[in-house]
Amino acid sequence: MTTIEIDRASLRTSVAVSVRAPRVVRVALAGCGTVGASLVALIRRHQALFESRHGVRFELVRILVRDTAKDRGVALPRHLLTSSVDEFLLANADVVVEAIGGFDPAERVVRESLAAGRQVVTANKALIAAYGPALQALADAHGGSLQFEAAVGGGVPVVRTLRGELGGHGVRTITGILNGTTNFLLTALADGTRYADALTDAQAKGFAEADPSRDLQGLDAADKIRILAWLAWGVDPSTLAVRVEPLPADPEPAARAAAARHGVLKYLAGAVRGEDGTARAWVRPVIVPADHEFARVRDEENAVHIDSDSLGVLRLQGRGAGGNATASAVLGDLLEAARAVPAAAAAAA
Template sequence: MTDGRSLKVALLGCGVVGSQVARLMTTHAADLAARVGAPVELAGIAVRRPGRLREGVLSELVTTDAQGLVSRPDVDVVVEVIGGIEPARSLISTAFENGASVVTANKALLAEDGPSLYAAADKYGADLYFEAAVAGAIPLLRPLRESLAGDSVNRVLGIVNGTTNFILDRMDSSGAGYYEALEEATALGYAEADPTADVEGFDAAAKAAILAGIAFHTRVRLDDVHREGITEVTASDIASARRMGCTVKLLAICERAADGRSVTARVHPAMIPLTHPLASVREAYNAVFVEADAAGSLMFYGQGAGGVPTASAILGDLVAACRNKVSGARGPGESAYTMLPVSPMGDVVTRYHISLDVADKPGVLSQVAAVFADNGVSIDTVRQQGKDGEASLVVVTHRAPDAALTATVETLRGLDTVRGVASIMRVEGE
């Protein structure tokens, strides 16, 4: 209970997202107060470099003492948008110890240490909200956690990284190569100076861990998520996808096993049919497709990053946390009652598109086909082109376990007639 006083909010970080949180809290102050039931005020803004403040941020609120700010007894809610593991984890822990609820967009920390954060929040009677950690402004985690609480989610399939979607979209629509598309994404501000977290799939993998944990009521860590990036995707892969009536997307895929006894979580580029709803997601937008027993198929679409969209999700969580402070209620805690194991990537069953560089001579196709058969991988279609003693062989398989496909590829690499495995890509969404 607040006893009629204003609710105090400590903001950690004032970059692209934090500055928009501060701005929206100021410009929407009257609406926030009406929705919460009490005034909501910024108590302070912790930054590392006070000389780099954004326009409109009140200098008197700024401090470099983040630890001191979250330790203040009058702070009701801490909003953390600095990212990374430390000092974010220590600051959030201090906030909980002082009874403050926390709103965070820190996907990396949640994917690595979510259970400990939940436990600390529960121990000190505080809330932990993190809608902005996955898919920016798109309302996704709350529907999974609350609207579908009475249903059983079987699969979550989505585009959860705008940078990689922009790059792959440009490669598809303009014929650009990977590095050309990356350069354009950087120039437009979609890609960071160091794009590793995005293009190598780390960002999407952290989000997949969070999505799987909520969707399947179990604990999934970042290390449990199979991860592949888009740096090896070529113009040839994009063209092959087009010939199949597909496009290439970096997908986060979280699935419950058919027997309900385990889950899988993975991030990798994949071909999906142009008829699938995710195929039409362009530019830097995000979209997530959810399949549930009773609700059926649901799709969530919108801006997955950016200062203003992410701040929108943060303010939604802030309102919820503040309402709980006013009413003396608690928000939802961790739901991990199923404690399902996470199966290895080798157990995943899907289709594959394999491109091989082979010798252009009789018997090569039958030799390659025999390797697939010996490993229990059934071939759907084959396309072969040859010239001047060299040929390319494209094989599309029926559904098979990933372990069987891996064994097939390893054997193929050892054949004298196979000069190289040009690419391997999964085919999803069929």
């Protein structure tokens, strides 16, 4: 018979570690639509993992929406909901997540939260493209932080890559498929679907908004490439000129012409650093050869290739749109922001 000796001292130690109470990090969520509601569902689904692996328990303390009576597909305690920005900003929160989009009231939520020294997570590309450096300065001045992984590439971790690992590698060019809506539409056209049907399908699946004009005109991709150029080279994204060529109003003939040339029509964005340190950026439809890596990026996926002096070409690819993919990027930021919350502020559960 085998006897197993139990070392009681080490047992006591490991038990003590596993039962240590997680820190409670209070989260105020501005916007509970596609991204916000998916985030609430993800937090609930993975709460046990956050507690055991990261020692953090997220507690929702306020949720800002337009219509407090709307069904959001996730159960939300009514007392957390408010449609008043003033009331929302009074919430006793450690982290503020902005998932409203646009400028009003998202800009006020982000600015006032940063000015109050809070950690802020946002998915808002328009806001970061317009005011990223100023908002970062506000975060630095008041001891908070600004995370915006979901603003570019949906679930693809390109912001983190450029802010961190690639920061010192001398990025030369960035090229990619940065708009999930148009990639979904162009994939459907390449598969032989009519444009009107593809658009209806994209809207039904949540990959295109009711008014997709910012996507089709390249303005969404332009905001994203501005943000990436800022992260790579420090250029002010609001002043970086991007040459934007919209998709044709009906891209079907162009998609057919691409197929006739054994290629695939893709909507690409790019940026390049000039010898003099300036940057140039563009967004345009491009026929890529059928065996090119971008040709195999399908549906709502995004892909980014970053060419740098010391690393060569780094390739990132994954889901670029949709509630879950975007919310998972927000969640990564939320965990990062939770680490920055001073231990004194985050109470033990």
